[in-house]
Amino acid sequence: MQRVYLDNAATTKIDPRVLEAMTLALRDNFGNPSSIYAEARTAKKSLEEARAQVAALIGAKTEEIIFTGGGSEADNMALRGIAEAYGKKGGHIITSKVEHHAIIHTCEYLQKQGFDVTYLPVDEFGLTTPEEVKAAIRPDTILISIMYANNEVGTIMPIREIGAVARERKILLHTDAVQAAGHIDIDVERDNIDLLSLTAHKIHGPKGVGALYLRKGVRMPPLIHGGGQERGFRAGTENLPGAVALGKACELAAAGFEKNNAHMKKLRDYLLDGIFEKIPYVKLNGHPEKRLSNNVNVSIRYIEGEGMLLRLDMDGISASSGSACTSGSLDPSHVLLAMGLDHATAHGSLRLTLSPETTKEEIDYLLEKLPPIAGFLREMSPVYKAEAGACGRQELKNCAACPVGREK
Amino acid sequence: MDHFANPRNVGEIADADGVGEVGNPVCGDIMKFFIKVDNGIITDIKFKTFGCGAAIATSSIATELARGKSIAEAQKLTNKAVAEALDGLPPVKMHCSNLAADALKAAIIDYKKRRGLDYSDIRMDDDECGGCESACTGHRH
Structure with a gap:
């Protein structure tokens, strides 16, 4: 694979x-x-x-x-x-x-x-x-x-x-x-x-x-x-x-400084746009501009990071999370908590970090695999519908009545 | 791994006879179990879990272990039995199996409350994620 x-x-x-x-x-x-x-x-x-x-x-x-x-x-x-x-x-x-x-x-x-x-x-x-x-x-x-x-x-x-x-x-x-x-x-x-x-x-x-x-x-x-x-x-x-x-x-x-950074920054922004486009209730972690050109970190609300990582791995994708289960302790990332994230949101963090070798095809593959994984885990999550409201899932991002909606 | 990849009995039961929820978002694990009881037998069971891979797998196997059992048998399910059914769990993940057994028991308590039955004989393994606290201190690094 x-x-x-x-x-x-x-x-x-x-x-x-x-x-x-x-x-x-x-x-x-x-x-x-x-x-x-x-x-x-x-x-x-x-x-x-x-x-x-x-x-x-x-x-x-x-x-x-x-x-x-x-x-x-x-x-x-x-x-x-x-x-x-x-x-x-x-x-x-x-x-x-x-x-x-x-x-x-x-x-x-x-x-x-x-x-x-x-x-x-x-x-x-x-x-x-x-x-x-x-x-x-x-x-x-x-x-x-x-x-x-x-x-x-x-x-x-x-x-x-x-x-x-x-x-x-x-x-x-x-x-x-x-x-x-x-x-x-x-x-x-x-x-x-x-x-x-x-x-x-x-x-x-x-x-x-x-x-x-x-x-x-x-x-x-x-x-x-x-x-x-x-x-x-x-x-x-x-x-x-x-x-x-x-x-x-x-x-x-x-x-390779200029070339590599330009390449990674372009793919990073493409990846972020893709995630926000395809998955509702996503929060960007870290600074929108003052950030490394290869770093994407988002919290996919209502799900826990480790489950996401294991399923991504089953699809051939290696990523990491600040969730407790992946840190070896039962506390989520001290960085995310210091930034004021609540525990549940910190547990749902996903970090994707690129290299100069990363290709657009690889990002497209991730963007194809991640939304159904998020959907599957949310479907299983007892906090999803309770907090996200009764208006459904994918259609949420267009729902004017939605209290949370898209965050960026 | 199979119970994580293909979890059984995911979902809710709209007209459940008992619903139990344990855990909290601080620990990173919340489990909600729904049971349907007929003649003292658990005829249907479903779960929803916010949690790591082990939490999902233990939820899934706990529903499998409880389905078709009598209430009297099901309420004796221990975290150890859940972990053993999965061929063991790493120590740091043991609290997940505590939670799965407890979520089932919480649903049974709810069922008994609704029926006005005595539920004082049910012992929770892991009261309100207390195991989370102790496991945290043991495994922080």
């Missing part, structure tokens, strides 16, 4: 060019970059080229990039490192309620260590404002950590403006750019970012490798003690094939 992969915010398929670069590094480039002979020099050269490719994507200097084991490691390293290095001066960290768990759970850990954390609220679109960040700053604030773009709803935070606030108040700014890197024009100088996390597998690279950008002059204890690799911040013989792959993925993301 045909598979349509629409969960590119979860992970992406490796690009053949990345795979080739990685395979070559794995097969031929086996030297230890820390040694002095020819094989080592070749390895060292490849490592530094990869570092430069990563740096170029975000406007950093080559030496400001530390390779890590992925995005979560970079997030942990940033928060725990800054807390330890600057914690003596004060112990207050500002973050938001919609961060990835790699940030939220690290903050909770730091709270147990005696740090104070402010979790800023967001508006109905998932945005936090520079004014709110500013108002939360205290004399003992050491770090602001706000994500560049949200992994669930795709909302893009005003990082440049938050960066200006952070710079003015001389407070370090970290941003989790795992979803944003390669999708948004990021410049750590222009945006006043001091630390930034990114990962390879969201941009068609392999799993298990990422990077932390650490502005020169910002102090941090080593995450791993040992042979002093990665400027001493993360010891251990370098994951050269991983670094080469991340570098290649960053280079390709930068080269």
Whole structure:
């Protein structure tokens, strides 16, 4: 059966060019970059080229990039490192309620260590404002950590403006750019970012490798003690094939930036229009404009997300949801709840995330399969007719008397 | 999986002899059962469920297990029996089967109330989604 992969915010398929670069590094480039002979020099050269490719994507200097084991490691390293290095001066960290768990759970850990954390609220679109960040700053604030773009709803935070606030108040700014890197024009100088996390597998690279950008002059204890690799911040013989792959993925993301974003944005809007056209009682989650070009997140009211995902999977479509049953807990997405969604609406969320490889035919296939699935599950739902009124189903969208009608 | 893909007995019974609803939208599971009773036997049963795949499957199998049974037998249906009939459920999903057994019992209680019968012998497994709370704390990650 045909598979349509629409969960590119979860992970992406490796690009053949990345795979080739990685395979070559794995097969031929086996030297230890820390040694002095020819094989080592070749390895060292490849490592530094990869570092430069990563740096170029975000406007950093080559030496400001530390390779890590992925995005979560970079997030942990940033928060725990800054807390330890600057914690003596004060112990207050500002973050938001919609961060990835790699940030939220690290903050909770730091709270147990005696740090104070402010979790800023967001508006109905998932945005936090520079004014709110500013108002939360205290004399003992050491770090602001706000994500560049949200992994669930795709909302893009005003990082440049938050960066200006952070710079003015001389407070370090970290941003989790795992979803944003390669999708948004990021410049750590222009945006006043001091630390930034990114990962390879969201941009068609392999799993298990990422990077932390650490502005020169910002102090941090080593995450791993040992042979002093990665400027001493993360010891251990370098994951050269991983670094080469991340570098290649960053280079390709930068080269294809305009074309890929234009392609995905067009399909994203086509997909959204199609969903609103074919299914009544749908709510868009996230910001209508300030959102990632590959992210569609909607709540299909009166049904629960997991049932939808399982049926989509039976039709060959991979998607995700913020419903409780898919999160492994029984609570729906903390992001959707922070945006003010009630539990039932959050349980009915559906996230579809595109890639540059996604085709119009694939979107048409989804638009053919999704409406009957929604209809089937609504037919089964005890809350559907009770709340949606007696006027029926598909015809609802044209019903003037309908209290809810189409929402966008 | 079959009971999720092809759920049996979906719908409502307009002139039901008993209707029971359990769960709440906070948990993400609401089940509503409708029973038709003739001579103490459940002759027809239908359900409506808002919930995950396991909630739909457990609802479906619970209706299959109860159909044709006497009220006395049906009210003894346990969540364990529902889960076993589906060849087991992962721990995080066990509350779904609690709900299915309870939705059936709620419908039986409603039936008995309407008939003025004593229903104090019916024990709910999972009072108002209480299992949801406990399961949440156990599986949050």
